[in-house]
Amino acid sequence: MAKRITTQEKILNAAEALFAEQGFEQTSLRQITTEANVNLASVNYHFGSKKALIQAVMARYLEVFMPKLAEQLTVLNARGNFSTRDVFDCFREPLAELKQVRKHGPTLFLSLLGFAYAEIQGHLRRYTMEHFGEVMALLLDTLHQANPQLSPVDMFWRLHFVLGATVFAQVSGPALREIAAADFGEAVAADQVIDRLIPFLAGGLDAASHSSTVE
Amino acid sequence: MAKRITTQEKILNAAEALFAEQGFEQTSLRQITTEANVNLASVNYHFGSKKALIQAVMARYLEVFMPKLAEQLTVLNARGNFSTRDVFDCFREPLAELKQVRKHGPTLFLSLLGFAYAEIQGHLRRYTMEHFGEVMALLLDTLHQANPQLSPVDMFWRLHFVLGATVFAQVSGPALREIAAADFGEAVAADQVIDRLIPFLAGGLDAASHSSTVE
């Protein structure tokens, strides 16, 4: 009855859970194979190396997320006349779609993305740019249209500030939610962190640029 | 004439440079001692462990920075009637003071802080909270006064978004500056990144909260 789970899937599932929790470098193949109940050598047999395993874990999500995002951005561009907030809202649906990949897909994906960005894994950045460079370019262009008052180089920097805040919110999310619950007696779900984040990001992106604030 | 440099200082100087460049975990004691021209065992002899060395590296800066920051915040609080931007500007002078510790102190310190925050080193967070917890509380309170429309829990989250964006801007700074220079033919100095960052952060912090944007 129950669908047969291959060794590769067992490895991918165990790996992504541990990666999202501890980061890529901190997670050893022995941890992964123990958790997955498979032999240590099977990772190298099926994937070739740890690097390749990391890419495979990310690919499962990126291949769903990126086309959906490109779709949303294209629709918005066709419509025209949009705000920064509209651009950010383009991320909501593609992110929600990741539930189809995995139950807690959206949260897992953001955590993975966080560690990928934090540990500056050259090979992952290269992989993303090679496979989804057009989507990134489309995003930058869309954001520029929403904020024509900002120069391209300004937008470049702010986009990375946005990435930084997002990634950090996710990676330190569990710890911060714990502290917030203790200090303010207010439990915050993971999804609600994003709701708190988006206004912050939009406010930052829409702010006047530094050159115009210099007297 | 030339001031005698002790082994401990040689270690601290080599360690902070390597830590700021590669992060704490990525930097080995052998790298540090080779760079410092001292014996491998001297790190454990003088500092006890790698963890303790990391704390010692951070302490040199925190012990200068934190009191200065507390001073600035106290003055601002006494004055009353201030904006978010004013709060952030309180960081400029204490940061600039770090040049007295080391020539490129401000940049080094932010990079170290970035890695400290990125690699969630429990012992470093504990150290900071134990020694400078009051300053952090003062900062949170000051920001709350500048934005009374935000709830304390909202401010808590946004402060961490700010930290995330800052830390990331610094850690990925060198790589991003390189890309920016290549793509836009515009060289950006490290100090100017902060000038680009502050308006972004202030805009994000001042944004309307999510609850007021929900229809």
Add this chain to the structure above:
DNA sequence: ATCCATTTTAAACATGCGTTTTAATTTAAA
């Protein structure tokens, strides 16, 4: 000059890592 505490040195230790090897086992096709 002698002595003793401090410091430096070289070597080894114990551990964990990713990877490779070789053999046993399972699987599916002929």
Add this chain to the structure above:
DNA sequence: TTTAAATTAAAACGCATGTTTAAAATGGAT
């Protein structure tokens, strides 16, 4: 049923890490 390919298994390899040990060197104080 036989045969060959695919997969799993156990063990070892080579390497890098932080730490410890024990001897040698150093430097002031007596």
